[in-house]
Amino acid sequence: MLKGALLGFGAWKKGVSQVQVKGRLAPGPGGHQPPRPLGWKPRLFDEHQARTVESLTDRIIPSSETPGAQEAGVAEYIDLILNDGPPGPRNRFLEGLGWLDGLALRNYRAPFVRCAANEQNALLRQIQDSPFFRQIKDLTVQGYYTSKAGIDELNRDGVPDTYACPHEKH
Amino acid sequence: MQIIARGNDVFDAIVVGSGCTGGWAAKKLTEAGMKVALLEAGSKVTPRDFTEHVEPYQLKYRGHSPRIAERRPIQSKVYACRESNYHWFVDDIENPYTTPDDKPFYWIRMRVLGGRSLSWGRQSYRMSDLDFKAASHDGYGEDWPICYADLRPYYEEVERYVGISGQAEGLPQLPDSVFLPPMEMTCGERVLRDAVKKKMGRTVTIGRVAVLTRPHNGRAACHYCGPCEQGCITYSYFASLFTTIKDALATGRLTLLTDAVVSHLVVDKATGKAAGVAYIERKTRAAREVRAKVVVLCASTLESTRILLNSAPGGLANSSGTLGHYLMDHIYRGGATGELAMLKAHPWYGPPRRPNGIYIPRFRNVDRAMTNGFIRGYGYQGWSRPEFAFDAPGFGAGFKRAVREKSRWVIGLGLWAECLARWENYVEIDPDRMDAWGIPVLRIHMNWSDNELRLYEDGRQQAAEMLEAAGAKNIQLYGDEPSVPGFCIHEVGTARMSADPKKGVVNGFCQAHDVKNLFITDGACWVSIACQNPTLTMMAITARASDYIIDRYRKREL
Ligand SMILES: Cc1cc2nc3c(=O)[nH]c(=O)nc-3n(C[C@H](O)[C@H](O)[C@H](O)COP(=O)(O)OP(=O)(O)OC[C@H]3O[C@@H](n4cnc5c(N)ncnc54)[C@H](O)[C@@H]3O)c2cc1C
Ligand code: SF4
Numbered sequence: 064m065l066k067g068a069l070l071g072f073g074a075w076k077k078g079v080s081q082v083q084v085k086g087r088l089a090p091g092p093g094g095h096q097p098p099r100p101l102g103w104k105p106r107l108f109d110e111h112q113a114r115t116v117e118s119l120t121d122r123i124i125p126s127s128e129t130p131g132a133q134e135a136g137v138a139e140y141i142d143l144i145l146n147d148g149p150p151g152p153r154n155r156f157l158e159g160l161g162w163l164d165g166l167a168l169r170n171y172r173a174p175f176v177r178c179a180a181n182e183q184n185a186l187l188r189q190i191q192d193s194p195f196f197r198q199i200k201d202l203t204v205q206g207y208y209t210s211k212a213g214i215d216e217l218n219r220d221g222v223p224d225t226y227a228c229p230h231e232k233h
Numbered sequence: 234m235q236i237i238a239r240g241n242d243v244f245d246a247i248v249v250g251s252g253c254t255g256g257w258a259a260k261k262l263t264e265a266g267m268k269v270a271l272l273e274a275g276s277k278v279t280p281r282d283f284t285e286h287v288e289p290y291q292l293k294y295r296g297h298s299p300r301i302a303e304r305r306p307i308q309s310k311v312y313a314c315r316e317s318n319y320h321w322f323v324d325d326i327e328n329p330y331t332t333p334d335d336k337p338f339y340w341i342r343m344r345v346l347g348g349r350s351l352s353w354g355r356q357s358y359r360m361s362d363l364d365f366k367a368a369s370h371d372g373y374g375e376d377w378p379i380c381y382a383d384l385r386p387y388y389e390e391v392e393r394y395v396g397i398s399g400q401a402e403g404l405p406q407l408p409d410s411v412f413l414p415p416m417e418m419t420c421g422e423r424v425l426r427d428a429v430k431k432k433m434g435r436t437v438t439i440g441r442v443a444v445l446t447r448p449h450n451g452r453a454a455c456h457y458c459g460p461c462e463q464g465c466i467t468y469s470y471f472a473s474l475f476t477t478i479k480d481a482l483a484t485g486r487l488t489l490l491t492d493a494v495v496s497h498l499v500v501d502k503a504t505g506k507a508a509g510v511a512y513i514e515r516k517t518r519a520a521r522e523v524r525a526k527v528v529v530l531c532a533s534t535l536e537s538t539r540i541l542l543n544s545a546p547g548g549l550a551n552s553s554g555t556l557g558h559y560l561m562d563h564i565y566r567g568g569a570t571g572e573l574a575m576l577k578a579h580p581w582y583g584p585p586r587r588p589n590g591i592y593i594p595r596f597r598n599v600d601r602a603m604t605n606g607f608i609r610g611y612g613y614q615g616w617s618r619p620e621f622a623f624d625a626p627g628f629g630a631g632f633k634r635a636v637r638e639k640s641r642w643v644i645g646l647g648l649w650a651e652c653l654a655r656w657e658n659y660v661e662i663d664p665d666r667m668d669a670w671g672i673p674v675l676r677i678h679m680n681w682s683d684n685e686l687r688l689y690e691d692g693r694q695q696a697a698e699m700l701e702a703a704g705a706k707n708i709q710l711y712g713d714e715p716s717v718p719g720f721c722i723h724e725v726g727t728a729r730m731s732a733d734p735k736k737g738v739v740n741g742f743c744q745a746h747d748v749k750n751l752f753i754t755d756g757a758c759w760v761s762i763a764c765q766n767p768t769l770t771m772m773a774i775t776a777r778a779s780d781y782i783i784d785r786y787r788k789r790e791l
Pocket of ligand 2: 467468
């Protein structure tokens with residue numbers, strides 16, 4: 064499935080660019096209200112990419128009893144790391160975003176950010192073995208678990224008094 | 234022609250380098266009444282530069298800076314070179330060295346007051362006569378001209394001052410230090426210790442480490458915050474700048490010259506003795522000179538040898554022709570990992586973090602010369618602790634839960650093996666390259682011999698067997714490729730000791746055979762490398778050489 068999707072990449076680039084533009088300008092799900100402000104200023108991403116990365120990271124680590132990746136600002140971190148890092152990973156990531164939107168458009172006639180939650184999850188399940196998923200997941204895990212929210216999530220059960228951890232406790 | 238500014242003072246001694254060894258020379262000589270100039274290529278550091286308590290989210294890249302490698306492609310490979318302290322490590326572009334294409338070498342250097350003591354791993358082990366007299370044990374190479382009994386009082390002096398925490402085990406091949414209380418083992422480590430003792434008769438002990446487990450010599454006990462590589466505002470681990478150098482400054486007899494990059498020694502043509510050193514001011518690039526009656530090189534193994542090679546055609550103090558030869562480092566980065574499924578894991582992030590692991594002393598070739606075609610041996614550093622399952626598959630709420638719920642108790646052992654002293658592993662001056670200060674750089678030639686590779690492979694297999702004995706599951710060998718030479722940061726040799734002036738550069742007191750007021754007390758003087766971490770022994774050797782210098786200087790014999 065992945066291979067077929069990759070082959071479709073070029074077709075999407077040529078054929079569907081109007082849809083992309085339309086999708087970007089179109090109002091968010093729920094209709095008429097203007098999209099909520101991004102709240103941070105991307106260095107690398109355009110606004111559409113930034114919102115796509117926000118929703119992607121939040122699908123990977125959603126809020127539960129503790130905040131998820133979007134609230135933890137992981138997209139902003141990814142934007143910074145890729146912008147200031149070497150070109151290889153940066154370009155692969157940007158291409159991957161486009162590729163994912165192509166899949167989303169083909170499957171659901173909307174770019175990834177405009178897809179419903181269950182559609183986004185289905186898309187991620189579909190690409191789980193792809194290099195792009197590896198990359199976005201690694202970056203999300205790195206960004207989330209180094210954030211204050213992520214560390215609080217890890218330490219939800221408390222932190223011991225000693226690293227030694229006596230046997231009796233197990 | 235360079236215009237050299239010469240200071241008027243003539244010091245009793247110059248010490249080049251302020252790291253683990255230079256700090257000891259400066260302390261001992263000044264406390265004995267000598268007027269000392271300490272020249273350090275790096276800049277001053279104060280506790281305000283320490284970042285061990287900074288959380289990842291307080292750093293721009295949260296500890297994953299993609300920028301460090303731009304100017305530090307070699308240094309950034311080291312775990313200790315981090316977003317908040319990378320500027321302590323040399324700029325590789327300004328400080329190049331060369332190697333043949335097929336012999337990569339990673340040379341890890343810190344140019345800062347305190348040198349690598351600021352970010353070292355603090356593991357501290359004595360050597361024994363199995364090491365100092367290794368050639369007599371198995372017939373390979375040369376014995377040291379000194380023995381354990383010569384060094385023992387200096388080990389004690391250094392340990393009493395530094396503070397080494399550890400557990401006495403009474404092993405002849407790994408003599409006990411004067412210990413502060415040991416740190417505790419984790420339960421996984423205790424499982425390993427008990428099983429390996431019972432089933433294989435081998436000792437697993439807590440790491441011996443230059444970290445205080447109780448207040449000591451005016452410094453506070455460690456509070457287990459963890460990232461010692463970034464500094465320590467409570468001075469709880471050993472670094473020269475807040476111990477030996479502080480003491481030397483307190484005598485009022487130390488002149489500390491930072492940002493002073495020594496290029497070569499100045500030799501008195503009439504006497505053949507060292508008259509002082511020439512250096513470049515790092516920031517202004519002005520060429521200067523300082524004069525002294527004794528010169529002690531503590532610039533670290535390869536920097537000291539580079540200074541000697543740049544001091545005279547063919548190298549200063551090189552009538553033996555051995556200067557630059559017999560470079561060694563430990564081969565490492567291999568071992569085994571596994572999981573201890575019988576222990577329930579409750580990992581956490583952050584402190585308390587024990588800045589130490591466990592240690593398995595050498596067991597190969599202790600009572601015999603050779604095993605399975607190899608001589609010498611290896612020791613292990615290891616760890617066992619609960620870990621989060623960041624590698625859990627999938628995404629979403631299930632993944633987030635799995636990171637915590639699928640956490641497991643992991644265990645690992647990594648070997649550090651001895652490397653034989655071989656003539657073919659050597660450094661020379663590269664005639665075509667200079668550093669940013671116009672000083673000719675080293676060309677380094679080093680690779681592993683079959684003996685190292687056999688030790689390495691045996692060590693990996695034995696690691697897996699010990700984990701198996703401990704009941705570990707999912708045991709995996711790691712390190713199919715061993716470390717690149719140099720990367721263990723235990724480089725020693727290249728100006729070795731010898732009783733016979735034809736076989737080495739310095740005598741058993743680190744005094745150059747050819748230049749009697751010149752001393753090389755850092756790792757350059759090593760004859761063989763053993764398998765223990767070397768720095769405790771480097772400091773003991775420097776302390777011993779310092780006593781000799783003080784004695785001969787008083788007797789006007791230098
Ligand atoms: C990350 C890391 C972990 C380590 N872990 C351990 C461990 O656990 N156990 C262990 O035993 N060892 C360990 N080491 C090795 C240990 O740090 C060194 O063996 C030790 O610091 C060597 O002491 P030294 O005085 O010879 O050199 P250094 O401590 O490197 O000091 C040399 C000093 O000389 C200065 N200098 C160099 N060239 C010049 C020049 N031309 N002019 C003026 N000054 C100059 C440098 O700037 C530096 O300050 C580790 C090292 C690192 C980097
Ligand atoms: S773990 Fe201990 S020695 Fe290391 S920085 Fe923290 S207090 Fe200092």
